[in-house]
Amino acid sequence: MSKTNPGRFFEDFTIGEVIEHATPRTVTEGDRALYGAIYPSRFAVPSSAEFAASVGLRPHPVEDLVAFHIAFGKTVPDISLNAVANLGYAELRFHEPVVPGDTLITRSEVIGLKQNSNGRSGVVYVRSTATNQRDEVVLDWCRWVMVHKRSESAPAPETVVPELASAVAAADLVIPTGLDFTSYDFAAAGEPHRLGDYEVGERIDHVDGVTLTDAEHMMATRLWQNTAKVHFNTEARPDGRRLVYGGHVISLARALSFNGLANAQLVAAINGGSHVAPAFAGDTVYAWSEVLDSAPTPARGVGALRLRLVATKGRDESMTLRTEEGKYADGVLLDLDYWALVPV
Template sequence: MTKTNAGNFFEDFEVGQVLRHATPRTVTEGDRAAYGALYPTRFAVPSSAEFAASVGLSRHPVEELIAFHIAFGKTVPDISLNAVANLGYAECRFHRPVVPGDTIATQSEVIGLKQNSNGKTGVVHVRSTATNQRDEVVLEWARWVMVHKRDLDAPAPETVLPDLAPVVAPDDLVLPAGLDFTAYDDVAAGEPHRFDDYEVGEKIDHVDGVTLTDPEHMLATRLWQNTAKVHFNTEARPDGNRLVYGGHVISLARALSFNGLANAQLIAAINAGAHTSPAFAGDTIYAWSEVLDKATPAAWEGTGVGALRLRLVATRGRDESMTLREDDPSAGSGQAGKYAPGVLLDLDVWALVPR
């Protein structure tokens, strides 16, 4: 009799089920250093304790995506160990900055189920909440993942699809305590472009590219204690390729976005996200952003902070640069609503910028 956790399969999930995930994880300065070694990040707030203090943050936070990756990794053994792929995100809010010394624990609730027509897999929707050692919420998000069935003869559950908001309302964004951009240092930050310098509909090419390698994406995924088989085991996929963790692509795209969005210092929310194609070692990742909206909640008056809603798109190679869908005029004719083949990630975020 084995004592090893084989993970949950689709038929093991029930709507309303609450899963408390194992192995709380303490964030260290080593996480900051490792993140900077893996991704070309240059944002001033997580890079410089002095800069963070100058904008009112009493302790030097790590990148928001470090907290996201750690919290996400906790969920994998219970939710996506037997996944085909992670499909998307919604309603992700960052409630407070994470600093070295914080211990992150995560639990999830199953909020939706739908068996696929092939009878071999199904989509599981969960809402996950990460807390620190003081039981304060650090971040929360919804995601949906395609999971294998163990028993193909197991009956399909009743289909339940959650009603998820397409965007986090600006008034629901959480401004970190003390954050004040009124004395913001453009030179130290790296670019002069502020809230009023961006227009809705504007597209920004982030120019640089990074080629994926197996050692780096597997190291990153291990760092976040993500144990999904498809990222490490060549026998877990029929094609024999290790699938790059979608969060690795998110962090690369976010780091590349410094070119043109250096002052988008903090991610306040992820409104939606989709991994539209798989990524593998050897792919070269480029990124671009589109300004979707701008907001200045009344409660932020006097802080010098505004919010940009940005679509962050990662592509495989320059051939898909500035292209999102096949029906995009820049992509020529195609099937309406279909992503262009080289698009890997379509992420919709709110970012905090100086006004």
């Protein structure tokens, strides 16, 4: 009997099964420091304990995406160790700020399966939930991932494609307990812009770019204990290249968005996301955002801004998402739709 885990293949998944993922992970101040070392993030709430306390967040939370990466990483050995690519996200909500000392654990339920027409792979849909040591939900989300089949001759399962919401409703956003932006320090945050300063349809070029390196994306992926072979093993892909973890591109684009969206302090939800094209070391990533919607929240001085965050390979000053034919424009790496909490 083999004692090693080769990872699940497409035919190993069944609708309705619940997978308890191994290795609980305790968040430390080291995670905050390494996140800042890998990504050029300057948002005031995760950067400054004093700023966070001034808006009602004590103890000092880490970046929202730290929790996402850790929770996501737990799912990889059981869901996407044999992945071709992670394809997208939906219905992701952050429920509780994560602080150093919190221990996260993740479980997933298989909610959809669809074999690809080539018979060599299929798409697995899962709903994952991360909880802390108090059994409080920290975040939950759906994602779909393309996974290799072990055998092309294995019969295709019945196709089940779940219906997923196109967006998290503003009324369903979870606002951190105590969050209050009425005494918000705009000088410390770095920009003067409030919710009302952004118009639906407005596009913001975040200007700055960062060139990807193998060392940084592999360090990040190891930090989150993401063991997907394609990120580390040059023999895992026919082209012999290490595929950059899609979440690495998300965090990089989010960090770049500070220039123009410095007051988008907290990510409340991710409505949907697509990794449009693969990224590799040597690619230079830029980002731009489009304002999709805005909404009030029950919290004092806090509004919600719905944004499309687009990461591109190379600078796209025209900020073009799609061609006239409706296809993604050349160079688009990431199309992410999310809600952020901003001062009103």
